[in-house]
Amino acid sequence: MRKWKLLALAAIAGATAIATAVGVAAPKQHKSVTLVWWHNQTVGPGVKLWPQVAAEFHKLHPDITIKPVPLQNEQFSTRIPIALQSSSPPDVFQNWGGGQLVDQVKAGKVADLTKYVSSWIKSIGGSAAGWQVNGKQYAVPYNVGVVGFWYNKELFAKAGIKSAPTSWPQLLADVKKLKAAGITPISIGGRDRWPDAFYWDYLAVKLCSKSVIQQAAVTYDFKDPCWIKAGTYTQQLIDAKPFQDGFLASPAQQGTTSSAGLIANGKVAMELQGHWDPGTMQGLTPDQKVPGFLGWFPFPNVPGSKALPGSLLGGGDGYACSWKAPQPACAQFISYLDSPTVQNRIGSTGLGLPVRKGTENSVKDPNLRTVLKFRSSSPFVQLYLDIAFSQSIGQALDAAIADQFAGKATPQQVVQKITAAAKKK
Amino acid sequence: MTSYDGVTAAGRARARPAALRLSRKGVEIGLFLAPAVALYTLFLIVPVVEAVRYSFYAWNGLGKLTDFVGLGNYREAFGSGDFRQAMEHNGILVGLSLVLQLPLALGVALLLNRPLRGRSLLRLIFFAPYVLSEAITAVIFLQILQPDGVLDSFLRSIGLGGLVQLWLADLGLVFYTLFVVITWKYIGFAIILFLAGLQGVPAELHEAAAMDGASSWATLRYVTLPLLGPTIRIWAFLAIIGSIQLFDIVWIMTLGGPAGASSTMASYMIDQGTQRYRIGYATAVAVILFGICFVVSILYQFLVLRRDYRVGTSRMAG
Numbered sequence: 001m002r003k004w005k006l007l008a009l010a011a012i013a014g015a016t017a018i019a020t021a022v023g024v025a026a027p028k029q030h031k032s033v034t035l036v037w038w039h040n041q042t043v044g045p046g047v048k049l050w051p052q053v054a055a056e057f058h059k060l061h062p063d064i065t066i067k068p069v070p071l072q073n074e075q076f077s078t079r080i081p082i083a084l085q086s087s088s089p090p091d092v093f094q095n096w097g098g099g100q101l102v103d104q105v106k107a108g109k110v111a112d113l114t115k116y117v118s119s120w121i122k123s124i125g126g127s128a129a130g131w132q133v134n135g136k137q138y139a140v141p142y143n144v145g146v147v148g149f150w151y152n153k154e155l156f157a158k159a160g161i162k163s164a165p166t167s168w169p170q171l172l173a174d175v176k177k178l179k180a181a182g183i184t185p186i187s188i189g190g191r192d193r194w195p196d197a198f199y200w201d202y203l204a205v206k207l208c209s210k211s212v213i214q215q216a217a218v219t220y221d222f223k224d225p226c227w228i229k230a231g232t233y234t235q236q237l238i239d240a241k242p243f244q245d246g247f248l249a250s251p252a253q254q255g256t257t258s259s260a261g262l263i264a265n266g267k268v269a270m271e272l273q274g275h276w277d278p279g280t281m282q283g284l285t286p287d288q289k290v291p292g293f294l295g296w297f298p299f300p301n302v303p304g305s306k307a308l309p310g311s312l313l314g315g316g317d318g319y320a321c322s323w324k325a326p327q328p329a330c331a332q333f334i335s336y337l338d339s340p341t342v343q344n345r346i347g348s349t350g351l352g353l354p355v356r357k358g359t360e361n362s363v364k365d366p367n368l369r370t371v372l373k374f375r376s377s378s379p380f381v382q383l384y385l386d387i388a389f390s391q392s393i394g395q396a397l398d399a400a401i402a403d404q405f406a407g408k409a410t411p412q413q414v415v416q417k418i419t420a421a422a423k424k425k
Numbered sequence: 426m427t428s429y430d431g432v433t434a435a436g437r438a439r440a441r442p443a444a445l446r447l448s449r450k451g452v453e454i455g456l457f458l459a460p461a462v463a464l465y466t467l468f469l470i471v472p473v474v475e476a477v478r479y480s481f482y483a484w485n486g487l488g489k490l491t492d493f494v495g496l497g498n499y500r501e502a503f504g505s506g507d508f509r510q511a512m513e514h515n516g517i518l519v520g521l522s523l524v525l526q527l528p529l530a531l532g533v534a535l536l537l538n539r540p541l542r543g544r545s546l547l548r549l550i551f552f553a554p555y556v557l558s559e560a561i562t563a564v565i566f567l568q569i570l571q572p573d574g575v576l577d578s579f580l581r582s583i584g585l586g587g588l589v590q591l592w593l594a595d596l597g598l599v600f601y602t603l604f605v606v607i608t609w610k611y612i613g614f615a616i617i618l619f620l621a622g623l624q625g626v627p628a629e630l631h632e633a634a635a636m637d638g639a640s641s642w643a644t645l646r647y648v649t650l651p652l653l654g655p656t657i658r659i660w661a662f663l664a665i666i667g668s669i670q671l672f673d674i675v676w677i678m679t680l681g682g683p684a685g686a687s688s689t690m691a692s693y694m695i696d697q698g699t700q701r702y703r704i705g706y707a708t709a710v711a712v713i714l715f716g717i718c719f720v721v722s723i724l725y726q727f728l729v730l731r732r733d734y735r736v737g738t739s740r741m742a743g
Contacts, residue, residue: 081486107488248683249593257571406684
């Protein structure tokens with residue numbers, strides 16, 4: 001008797017479950033959907049702008065509700081793989097493109113957006129390339145910048161340097177001049193490894209041809225001599241001892257003794273950093289303002305270069321839709337972020353450098369305008385190599401370069417280490 | 426069996442209620458144990474078994490486990506200079522903790538055990554760092570130890586500017602700098618533990634020793650220390666395991682760098698897993714770490730702690 005009762009109960013429970021499932025599924029046909037949006041705007045102008053954009057979008061598309069979930073930037077690297085592996089991934093999530101996106105595509109975790117964005121993607125120009133895999137658009141950037149030298153004009157003048165260096169030998173000569181004037185030439189956040197890699201990456205971008213670099217991100221073949229050359233030039237800089245005391249342990253962004261803090265407070269003459277650096281510095285000065293002495297110049301050219309003149313190293317932020325996200329709602333939302341109305345505000349609030357053509361003038365800061373000018377006129381913007389490469393290889397590269405900065409690896413060994421890492425997968 | 430037969434035959438009438446009681450008792454035990462066993466299995470046994478499974482694959486955390494590499498990950502770990510360096514660091518840490526922290530903590534505990542003005546305040550001061558979280562400790566010391574930071578300024582202000590070092594950037598020094606920070610953080614725990622142990626040393630033994638004309642050194646050596654033995658052994662066990670698993674302070678202060686100069690097995694594991702997405706390989710490292718902790722724990726229990734379990738003899742054996 002008891003067993004029967006139990007069975008009956010189970011049957012009722014099962015029927016209810018099915019009914020509930022159907023009940024949930026039914027409204028989906030009315031296309032009323034909610035998109036969970038994982039973004040990294042936990043500080044700065046995005047804190048206000050992103051929720052605003054989400055609300056606007058809902059007004060334009062009443063059947064689509066956006067639920068923004070701000071997450072601290074560093075959490076993405078650990079939380080995204082786990083979330084994508086689960087059965088309830090976020091619909092829209094922060095994506096840096098490159099090799100990480102390739103890995104996500106290979107595992108079938110992100111949606112192909114090509115057909116949804118094809119009508120307008122040309123209006124963001126070459127910026128879209130870093131978020132493509134095999135010619136298909138799997139994610140879309142909304143903010144792309146390039147790496148360059150942020151420098152203290154006053155300290156440069158004090159050391160008798162009239163204009164920013166345009167060639168590698170000039171940079172090395174200026175380092176000498178600054179040292180002679182008792183000024184620490186360059187700050188670098190060696191603890192975090194990726195700032196070290198900016199030098200090596202940039203020299204590779206300047207020394208290797210475009211095809212060699214792009215091939216390397218697919219085949220992981222580093223036989224071309226330009227890779228070792230990038231290391232030898234890096235070594236020239238290391239040997240010139242231009243960095244602050246204890247640079248191997250300095251963080252890049254935390255505190256006034258970080259590499260950004262040192263330049264923000266007039267303690268060093270320059271720092272090779274991304275376009276976000278003024279924003280970081282702002283938080284590290286006593287008056288919470290971007291210092292007035294700040295200027296920007298692009299990475300100097302290198303003799304014997306095989307690269308296209310004006311090639312740059314950069315990267316940015318984009319969004320991808322997970323495999324489970326309702327389409328076309330998700331693609332529509334991502335497209336909205338690249339619409340002129342949002343792009344103009346990304347520029348005017350200082351959230352980032354807009355990618356859409358025609359919105360450049362929204363950027364007010366003169367230095368960022370220079371950055372934007374160089375980005376727009378560049379024939380080739382290479383994604384940061386640690387992002388462009390598959391995660392394991394990119395991080396192995398950063399670690400190997402950091403070893404070189406610590407005097408623990410030669411240019412040859414850096415190439416050996418990354419080749420070995422590529423074999424391991 | 427045979428011996429029971431007679432009993433059962435004779436007491437058959439009463440056997441049934443007894444069996445019933447027994448099975449009811451079993452059910453009760455089962456009911457009370459079940460939640461704990463279920464939780465323990467779900468959150469400890471299952472993950473460990475799963476980890477062992479993952480460690481046989483090359484896996485980047487996305488997609489299905491398809492790339493079976495057998496013991497390849499383990500071979501790579503033991504063949505890796507970086508991992509061996511990390512293991513070495515853990516080994517040194519165990520040694521330094523026992524050799525330096527033990528006498529230091531013991532000395533302070535003995536001092537604080539004496540009737541002393543402001544004793545509670547002193548105890549509080551020594552114990553305070555232990556209450557701070559690892560993350561806060563690491564961030565504070567990261568600031569203090571920066572070049573021209575608080576420590577450097579302090580040294581210069583008292584005329585010891587010559588001692589200033591690149592505390593965190595010097596490849597030969599950074600690990601020992603971290604050891605000092607760790608000692609600052611955890612010594613309070615050892616002191617509190619030893620103080621508690623000292624409370625258990627009966628005053629009459631000290632009196633007896635004094636009557637017999639034992640010097641204070643002899644009293645310490647032959648009365649206090651032996652009676653403190655169980656406490657010291659427990660502390661040493663915690664210190665060894667803590668040293669093997671050390672992670673938070675290292676990760677926040679140096680990320681194991683520069684160039685791996687301050688890495689530990691745990692920092693190496695996290696670097697490989699969450700930075701490089703080599704989840705399969707990192708899991709193999711985790712299994713190795715687990716294995717080491719497991720073996721050390723078992724050996725320690727068997728060789729060292731066992732005598733403390735033999736109630737009654739422990740005091741004599743000391």
